[in-house]
Amino acid sequence: MADTADTALTANVGAFDEPFHQIDFAHEGVAAGHQTSTGISNEKLGMWTFLGSECLLFGALISTYLLYKNRPGTITNVAGEVVGQVHDRISEHFDILFTSASSFVLLASSLTMVFAVVAAQRNDAPRLRLWLGTTAGLGAVFIGGQVYEFTAFVREGFGFTTNVSTSAFFTLTGFHGVHVTIGILMLLVLLALSLKGRLPFTKSESVEIIGLYWHFVDVVWIVIFTIVYLIK
Amino acid sequence: MTTIAETETPADVHPEDLHHDTGRSWQVAAALFVLTGLEVSTYFWPHGWHRVTHVTLIVMMVLKFAAVAAFFMHLKFDHTMLRRLFVFGIILAMVVFLGVLSAMTFWVNSGTTDFNNAPHERPIPPPPTRAPTS
Amino acid sequence: MALVTARTPLELTSGDNVQPQPLGVFARPTATTGIKGWLFSVDHKKVGILYGAASLFFFLTGGVEALLIRTQLARPGQKLLSADLYNQVFTMHGITMIFLVIMPMIAAFTNYLMPLQIGARDVAFPRLNAFSFWCFLFGALFLNSSWLLGGGPDGGWFNYAPNSGLLFSPSHGIDFYALGLIITGIASSVSAVNLIVTTINLRAPGMTWSRMPMFTWMSLVVQFLLLFSLPVITVALFLLMLDRLFGSSFFNTALGGDPMVWQHLFWIFGHPEVYILVLPVFGIVSEILPVFARKPLFGYPFMIFSGIAIGFMGFGVWAHHMFASGMGPMSVTAFSLATMFIAVPTGVKVLNWTATIYGGKLKFTTANLFSMGLIAMFTIGGLSGVTHAFAPADTQQTDTYYIVAHFHYVIFGGSLLGMFGGMYFWWPKAFGYKLREGLGKWHFWIMMIGFNLTFGPMHILGLQGMSRRIFTYSANQGFDFWNMAATIGAFIIAVSVAIFIWNVWVCYRDHRRNPVACEPDPWDARSLEWITPCPTPVHNFDTIPVVSEVDEVWHRKYGHDEAGRPVPIATRAEVVQKGDAEGVHLPSPSYWPIVLSAGLPLIGYGLIFSLAWAIPGGILVLVALFGWVMEPSTDPDAGHHDEHPSDAADGGDAAAELEGSEEAEVADQAEDAKTVELEGAPVG
């Protein structure tokens, strides 16, 4: 009987030659108690499915921004009076150096997230807490930077309602910011669970799954940073 | 019969592999930082180079994206199903929105008459403000 | 494999009972019966039935709206409804029928049947499943509450900007539209993730991709369509909401906005939506026809591939809704060509169904009548669709009643007829008693007459130039006769729906008086859900079956002779499980799905009226999330023992090799011994 089960398990993992993966996989699939048709845990598959759908969400937001970024224009009525606040494009007022610092912070948080996942898989609770905390902290720094950037724009006269390019800009980066914030909250929940001793080794996959989300938010920023900030 | 869960202990996780993972993460992160530095540097490239700049930026963006997805998100090593799901999402998003962008920009003037340069001949309403709700 | 393979039902091996301490912060619900049993249940079957009941309720409201529209248009110059009210009524008719009737009805079928068809105990994330339903219901009620709070949305279901902007629609109706559809969109997205994971991950041993029932296949394709199209409409609705409530100008041309952006975003969702509405029904029909023709589905692989092709191409044709909007001939050409060729896989389906019934031994039950009616009616809708794939022709037809006729032949003649067929077919599975065949046939024939009398003339009206969405017309336009005909037809449809409701009521009453469960497998059916008794027991399967054929249950009952004709090898009673297994560990009920969903409409009211309302909404959401995270998905108190379908890598090939006999049982029992949990991650 045990043989049969083992055969099934080997069949599951046998397709992957990478020793790294085998370990990772074997312990997730089994320790979490899951035996699924594909061998992937439901949670992980669910997260990836969700991320696939998020591609379309950010695709829509980014293309809206691209369509609108060149559509400000001086807006006057027939009497020559300016109606609504008119400014040139928001993209000419980016502080690239500041934003690239933010980008580095977010990239670094991805690295610390990887460490957190490794710590979770090693059942190294202190390190896990350290890296979860660091990741959340770096995320918070990024959000802080974004808030600063937004207030700077508003002070320069670019509000959310100024014109359509600012609306599109704030909507896109705001959506991303909300995603980062949700990520921070989830990391903090993990941290709290770990501190209360309720994140046992068998649940280390949770860290990995939230890590996936976190990395995804990072990849989205990679795209936004290039397409919105750097390409003029 | 013993369940697999019982035999599974942390000892089964080979530390050297996780170490390997950590080492590679450093390498990937270093590459990401260098690429990002390079990206930022394009900001200071001469204005006339914009075509080269744009291509470089897109290439670097794709590389960074792929690196994070493949290594940090383990997509390179994980089940092919996951890769298919995610890549399908990305490709679908790209195809659909490139369709939108091209339909909304250069295809608009594909007719015999160019018609999207309408002068703003009419006055512009102020941004809508809602009447105070009752 | 031998021509004739007999199988004996598998025995259940029960596992250990454990009594660990309760986890979680709050006590969790325990009731499994009565009203609480419904409110807090996470059972996919109960959720499915709830979806079905809710969608039938909204079907009646949408139907009343339709009758109002038809009465207003019965004669020229009628003043039954004011123009304003008429605009709200036709808008809500569209929104209701699409988002609050057909989509939840599909969710009902998928929720109820898909886990049964793949041999699973439940969906992958049962609490998320319950959340999907409550989120849908509260979103739907929120949307309909606009009637009482200043009037419904009045911009058409497509709500083209800038007519949907604050300047042109100052009432709150469109705010309700945007927020309500965001809420129901959350429900559908969550459900899509859940059902995709379920279909991929929880298949029974041996249930490979090439053995999955057609309905499961089609609903998988549809969940992918939902997964990838809903984010786009969500973005569009957010932009609309930001425009209306926060003063941005995405669709305000004056400030650089462009109404065409709305059109693109809307139809990138809107076109896959059409396939979301019909593909599951293609699956339903593909299940029903083989049963009553006593022949397998003709060209199973072709049917799968054409379904996937339709889903895939469905993402590349959105702009055919915009041929008249001035995209430029290049875009028009591209989308026109893509649209023409999407007709090909659709045609394959119709022809394969025809080939399925050809040469069969057709039994005309109500379910089969509806399915064959669908072939005929959907063909008309498909063909009229081809005529407006031709962009120049579409400029004559779009926004006329010809289009109304077309999509009603697709959505009513396709989706709705198929779903009624599905209801007659699976009613005994869900409730343990059949609906009456006699009344069912009255229902079918009266509905067919009414349907064709209503929508058939609309082809003529449209070609004679009657525009859509006009609240009245003049006597000198030549529209009088056919409009009157259509109105009479609409009331005939209403009669047929009344017969259906009467049928449901009398059968329910009879069953209450004489509660004898109908025989299991009453139709001599083919797919895995019929291996369970009627109604399905709470744990679905006594033992998870091992699958080795496409039509597993059929092949357990019949072998075939040299000529290829079926030969009985086991009686139905032998094949069907008893449904009396005990101690199967199931996901436990939970308060949090309904509490979490209840917060969302409150936030919606807060955004529209006063942020004060959003505060309790936000608190509810936060409390529910906290409770959800802290609560293990399966209550260890329940003291059950769960088993999961074991399967080998990618498609279960290894288990599939364990042909029928002893080995399969052994594998099954090995699985039984494993303690597993359905949902583990704290967030998900």
Added chain:
Amino acid sequence: MMQARTRRSVARVVGGITTVVLFLSGCGALRDDKGRPLNTLSPKGPQAQRIDDLVRPVFIIAGIVFVFIHVAVVYIAIRYRARDEDPDPVQTHGNPRLEWGWTILPAMVLAILAVFNVQSIWQLEQRDSDAMKVTVVGQQWWWEFRYDTDDDGKPDIITAQQMVVPAGRQIDLQIRSNDVIHSFWIPMLNGKRDAVPGRTQPWSLEADKPGIYQGQCTEFCGLSHGYMRMEVKALSPADFDKWVENQLKGPVEPAADSLEAEGKALVVNRCLSCHQINGLDDKGESTGSDRPVEHYRGADHPLTAANAPNLTHLMSRNHFAGNMFDLYEPGSALKGVEPVGVPKIDNLQRWLQDPHAMKPMAADQNRGMPTLGLSAEEIRKVTSYLVTLK
């Protein structure tokens, strides 16, 4: 017994086919334009003809497929219905060759049709070199037409509800919108094209013969969408020149102290802030030119009635208010150029009394005609002036 069954089945199938053929020939009668002013199946110009030529074979092929499938379903239903004595059917799982066949065959038919489709799409975008430009402006809930006869970039004739064109000459339309999306559609002359705010959309039409061709806004545009109609009046080239000549004239000046003069004073007072009479500004002062000016003078947004139909030659049209209500008594509507009919004064008077009773509008949101609150006497004066504006 089986034979009898089969014979009866065949009879039913034949009966079915006959019904369908009768139905299809009934469809042929639909091409008649009598009593169907918006019929898409009776083209009266080259563009509409082009579309009709494209779609007719499609309808025929679709009809054949329709008949084939329905006959097949009915035949199968009759022939293969379960009889107790029949054995269970042979379990056919499919026939890949057949299935490839019915995948490829329709694809090929469609590929052939696609050639004509693409050809038509591009041909409909072609413009004749001598095409006459007309700017079409949609707004809630009526259509305005601007003609630039001297090509100086400014409109010389501004009219509403009724577009007058010379027959046999292509009209190059520039379609715009002032508020929401509308759709310009004269079914007998061409398909429709949306009027999208912020854009100018090209479209064309041409009438083979003089006549009046009805149209209707076909993109849902709010409250009174159903009451937003228009028509094209095609005239012979000579008549068209006469029409242009008349339109270029200024308004008729009423005799001093007449009822009409009092009416004019009222119109200047009450109407000119939105409507226009050529040569007068919104205060009633002379502008020193007979040419119309574009609207929105001083208005801060275009939704206001500040853009209302030009009244200079009101009585040269057949209908008013979105082409909904007659300006002339039935039977005396204008056919050619000369305004010879009997004005239907009570319609105008009702309109001035309470426009919202006749057409739903949202005047409180600056959309559509407001209720002016004129006395019966004032209305009589205003109408008497208006009917002189020919």
